[in-house]
Amino acid sequence: MSDYDKDRGGRGGKKDDKDKSARRTFFRRRRVCKFCVEKIDYISYKDTKLLSPFIPERGKIQPRRISGTCATHQRALQQAIKRARQLALVPYITD
Amino acid sequence: MSMGRPMKSVRQYELVYIALPDSTEETLNDLHQQVAGIVERFGGTIEKTEQWGRRKLAYEINRQREGVYVLEVINGPGEMTAELDRRLRVLDTVMRHLIVRVDEDLAIAERARTRRKTATAQRRVRRGLPPEPTETELNRRAEDNDDLDAIPEMGFRSERGER
Numbered sequence: 001m002s003d004y005d006k007d008r009g010g011r012g013g014k015k016d017d018k019d020k021s022a023r024r025t026f027f028r029r030r031r032v033c034k035f036c037v038e039k040i041d042y043i044s045y046k047d048t049k050l051l052s053p054f055i056p057e058r059g060k061i062q063p064r065r066i067s068g069t070c071a072t073h074q075r076a077l078q079q080a081i082k083r084a085r086q087l088a089l090v091p092y093i094t095d
Numbered sequence: 096m097s098m099g100r101p102m103k104s105v106r107q108y109e110l111v112y113i114a115l116p117d118s119t120e121e122t123l124n125d126l127h128q129q130v131a132g133i134v135e136r137f138g139g140t141i142e143k144t145e146q147w148g149r150r151k152l153a154y155e156i157n158r159q160r161e162g163v164y165v166l167e168v169i170n171g172p173g174e175m176t177a178e179l180d181r182r183l184r185v186l187d188t189v190m191r192h193l194i195v196r197v198d199e200d201l202a203i204a205e206r207a208r209t210r211r212k213t214a215t216a217q218r219r220v221r222r223g224l225p226p227e228p229t230e231t232e233l234n235r236r237a238e239d240n241d242d243l244d245a246i247p248e249m250g251f252r253s254e255r256g257e258r
Contacts, residue, residue: 039211041204045195046111046166086193087111088152088162 031068035077043076045083051090055081059091105139107201108169108176112183112192113162116149122188123163129186130167133178139171156190168197 034053035043043050054062054069054077061081064074084090110130114123127144134141147164156162169175176194183192216226 041207042200083193083195085153087113087164087191088154088156091153 033068033070033073035073036070040073043073043080045080045087045089047080048084048089051077051081051084055090057094059094104172105170106173106196107142107198108171109195109197110167110169110179110192111195112165112167113152113156113190114165114188115190116159116161116163118163118188123165126165126186126188127167129182130169130179133182134169134171134175137171137175137178139169139175142168142170144168159190162190 034040040050045051054067056062061078064071067074069077081090085092112126114126118126123146131141145166145168147166149161150164152160152162176196179194180192183189215228219226219228
């Protein structure tokens, strides 16, 4: 119990072979919100260069659990990507 | 939210429209005049116009693979957008358009920026430093950030490989 709590509070980094399930065993970098780190307050739909790292090959919006974006910025990012899609700046889907 | 709002609300909008790829200078001018006419009728002003030029579309629209993008930043009342929307939809030289209200989001961003700035200044003063970071400090911080930036990037790649 206490072990578990401790681990969740950590930086989600190190290899931990003691008790964690298989998905935790691979090395995971500490994920930080890009927009918090770079202090980007406004995510514009016009800025394709800013959005593109969050749009993998398929054209879907990258989930938070993978990109590490914080909730606030993920919401703003989602809005921006959807607007950019309407203007054909980024794709809806690509196959 | 409600503070300092004028009687008749003037809001800032961004209008982006995509004209046909073979549009001439003339048609673009004509489009701009039409937009300007509507804006004027509602007592608004066009703050700036940006021509992005011919761009490849991310997907086909009306069998076209390219389009001419134009951005207009407009100050005006809300009723104006409905009219702009209606007119742009009718015009067949415009393949697509989008009107977005930006003043509120920009104000929020601006507030966040000032809040961060004052917080930093206060923190620095409490530590007995000058409120603004000095040149040398800024340079040092840029070096620190170099590897910070790299972390999320590498995170993406390793995770994607995993799936």
